[in-house]
Amino acid sequence: MKAPAVDYVRSRSLAEAVDLLAKDRGEARVIAGGQSLVAMMNLRVASPGLLIDISRLPELSTVSDDADAVTVGACVTHAAIEDGRGTDPSRGLMPRVAASLAYRAIRNRGTIGGSLALSDPAAEWPAVLTALDAEVMVCGPGGRRPIRCTEFTTGIFETNLAADEIIESVRIPKLSASARWGYLKLCRKSGEFASALAVIVGDRGRGFARVVLGAANGAPLVLHEVSRVVCENGCEAIRDAIAADLDRAADRHFDEFQRNLLSVAAMRAVQQVLQ
Amino acid sequence: MTAIRLRINGAAVTDDVPPRLSLADFLRERRNLTGTHLGCEHGICGACTILVDGEPARSCLMLAAACDEREITTIEGFSGDRVIDALRRNFHRHHALQCGYCTPAMLITARDLILRQRAGSEREIREGLAGNICRCTGYTNIVTAIAEAAKEIGKEAPNA
Numbered sequence: 001m002k003a004p005a006v007d008y009v010r011s012r013s014l015a016e017a018v019d020l021l022a023k024d025r026g027e028a029r030v031i032a033g034g035q036s037l038v039a040m041m042n043l044r045v046a047s048p049g050l051l052i053d054i055s056r057l058p059e060l061s062t063v064s065d066d067a068d069a070v071t072v073g074a075c076v077t078h079a080a081i082e083d084g085r086g087t088d089p090s091r092g093l094m095p096r097v098a099a100s101l102a103y104r105a106i107r108n109r110g111t112i113g114g115s116l117a118l119s120d121p122a123a124e125w126p127a128v129l130t131a132l133d134a135e136v137m138v139c140g141p142g143g144r145r146p147i148r149c150t151e152f153t154t155g156i157f158e159t160n161l162a163a164d165e166i167i168e169s170v171r172i173p174k175l176s177a178s179a180r181w182g183y184l185k186l187c188r189k190s191g192e193f194a195s196a197l198a199v200i201v202g203d204r205g206r207g208f209a210r211v212v213l214g215a216a217n218g219a220p221l222v223l224h225e226v227s228r229v230v231c232e233n234g235c236e237a238i239r240d241a242i243a244a245d246l247d248r249a250a251d252r253h254f255d256e257f258q259r260n261l262l263s264v265a266a267m268r269a270v271q272q273v274l275q
Numbered sequence: 276m277t278a279i280r281l282r283i284n285g286a287a288v289t290d291d292v293p294p295r296l297s298l299a300d301f302l303r304e305r306r307n308l309t310g311t312h313l314g315c316e317h318g319i320c321g322a323c324t325i326l327v328d329g330e331p332a333r334s335c336l337m338l339a340a341a342c343d344e345r346e347i348t349t350i351e352g353f354s355g356d357r358v359i360d361a362l363r364r365n366f367h368r369h370h371a372l373q374c375g376y377c378t379p380a381m382l383i384t385a386r387d388l389i390l391r392q393r394a395g396s397e398r399e400i401r402e403g404l405a406g407n408i409c410r411c412t413g414y415t416n417i418v419t420a421i422a423e424a425a426k427e428i429g430k431e432a433p434n435a
Contacts, residue, residue, distance in 0.1 A: 001316060008277050008294030008340045031341070038297070038336045039317040051294065053341055079330070103406025104387060105324050105331040190405035 003041035010053040014060065014139055014168060020052050022141045022164045028052055030166055032060075032075050035102070035110035036118050060113070060168065063087060069174055071137075074113025074167040082107060089172040090132055093181040093201070097128050100183075103191045113167040119153040119219075122193035124185070126153045127214030130222065131181075131199040134172040140165035153219040176205025182272030184265045196258070198265035202230050202273055211270070213262050217252040221245075223266065230270070242266045277340035283308070284352030294340040299323045301339035302349055310350035310379045314408070321407035324380035325349050331387045350379035357431070358386045361424040371420035373411035381407050385421045394425035 011017035021028050027049030031037055034055075040046035054060060060075040063086025070089035072081070080086065082098035101107060101124050115125040116136060129136075130149040137146050141164055149170075153159050161167065175181070179202065186196040197214030209231035211223040223245040226238060242263050246254065254262065276291040283306060292301060297316075302308040302325070314320035316335045323334040326348035353359040362382050365371070372378045381404070388394040388403040400418050409417060 002300070003295040003297065003338075006294050008338065010341070010343065034338070034341070035318060035333070035336050038338065041295075042297070042316045042335065051338070055341070102318075103321065104403070105321065105333050105384070105406060106318060106336075108327075108330040109332050109336070190402050 001042055001044060003038065004044060004047040006041070006048055007050045008053065009050065011057065014054070014057055014166065017052050017054050017057070018139055018141060018164070018166055020050070021166065024050055026163055030054055030117070032111040032114040033077065033109040034114075035106050036114065036120070054166065055111070069171050071169045071171045072112055073169050074116075075111045076113075078102070078107035078110050078112070078115075079104065081112065089174040090181065090201075091175045091179055093128065093132070093175075093183060093199075094172075096183055097124050097199075100124065100185050101191075106191075112170060116149075116152065116170070117159065117161060117167055119157055119159050120193065121156045121218060122195075122197065122215040124194070124197065124214065127197055127212045127220040128183070128199050129170060129172065130220040131201045131210045131212040132172050132175075133201075133208065133210065134170050136161075136170055137168045138162075138165045139168045144168065146171070149220075150222065155218050158219075173206075175201070175203050178205040179203035180273040182269035184269040184272070186261055186265050196261035196265040198262070198269035200226075200230065200266075200269045200273055207231070211266060213266060216249070216262060217254065217258075221249055221252070226266065226270070230273075238270050239263075239267060277343075279340060279343040281342050281345050281347060283347045284349060290339075292339040294338060296339045297335050298325075298327075298337040298339045298342055298347070299334035301342075302334060302347070308349045308351050312376055312379060314376070319406075319408070320377075321384065322377055322380050324383050324407065326383065331383055350383060353382075353386075356386070358389050358424070358428055361427045362386060362389075362421065365420040365424040365427070366417070369416045369420040369423065371412065371416040377407060377409045377411075381409065381417060385417075385424065388421065389425045389428055394421055397422065400425075 029048035031051045032055045060073040062073045064071045065087040070087050078098045134149045135146045136152050182200045184198045185194045194215040200211045202209040211226040213221040225245045226241040229241045280289045312322040314322040318336045325334045
């Protein structure tokens with residue numbers, strides 16, 4: 001189908017975009033790559049009154065690097081991450097994730113900030129950035145504030161981003177040289193959204209380990225027990241820990257098939273680290 | 276209406292477009308560039324793939340209004356492109372199309388795979404084509420044609 005009627009403005013700065021968004025009282029949507037938003041408009045699932053285009057703001061397209069972390073602008077594309085343009089804080093995890101995300105034609109336009117803002121439950125970045133303990137910087141009329149990824153996505157397409165706020169960047173802590181990661185996306189066809197997604201980051205150098213599931217009927221699901229076991233005991237007794245963590249997530253109402261998929265994904269991701 | 280100035284297949288174009296108009300419909304209906312095809316109109320089938328500033332993109336998922344100052348290349352704009360020439364020859368030789376609906380976007384996607392050196396094996400080619408759906412061929416001949424074109428390009432002077 002075709003998109004419904006809409007107004008369009010290409011903002012000249014982030015401040016102008018925030019201003020336009022604040023003035024519009026809920027009818028406006030920010031558009032970056034548009035790879036979900038335009039599809040949703042074509043399907044008439046979304047019909048914003050105004051599109052505020054931030055895709056070409058130079059301040060949102062940079063990758064900057066300091067001692068502890070790399071800050072990736074909200075409008076950096078998946079393809080840029082796949083190709084390793086700009087410093088990679090994740091020792092290969094983020095390029096690998098980006099390469100598994102949709103198709104190259106989509107990755108050339110879709111952005112990391114857009115993926116977070118939409119927070120599709122099966123999307124890659126909300127889960128992976130949670131596993132990397134990243135922090136989202138958002139900008140609104142009252143100024144800027146950081147939100148940790150663990151608190152950013154709150155549910156299915158639900159986030160802590162206020163209606164008048166725009167994602168500016170994501171700050172990702174650098175993994176140490178001894179860090180290991182595993183990533184597994186189960187889907188029936190390359191490039192589709194995941195049926196189950198698991199990511200594990202173990203960084204003994206920083207005393208940090210986190211195992212996260214995506215496509216888990218809500219916000220990225222942190223497997224706290226598995227994360228603790230990975231951190232303390234290496235990777236022993238992982239299977240029991242995964243089962244225990246999934247038992248605790250009774251509110252997700254996984255059916256047997258889905259529970260098995262998620263648990264297999266978590267196991268395989270952990271095995272990648274053990275190998 | 277949004278005023279846009281862009282380049283399409285090398286030529287400067289100026290127009291006023293309603294913001295809801297997709298780049299695909301702009302190209303097909305206002306510029307008569309009907310080699311860009313529309314299948315699903317939500318980014319899954321890949322039939323509308325074109326180049327935006329030299330990189331493949333879905334023209335159904337871009338608004339024409341957002342293409343001010345962009346450089347667009349459609350399947351009509353590749354004359355003299357040696358990779359597309361090699362692909363066209365091999366699609367013909369290996370019978371890599373039946374109805375032809377997916378073909379323009381298959382060529383553009385395959386060209387990108389070859390230029391990014393992602394057409395080195397059957398598996399790599401199949402992975403790279405996952406976002407372009409063909410409902411006729413079963414892909415076998417498309418994959419063969421791309422593999423052969425990649426070999427031909429690889430044998431040429433390595434200045435790609």
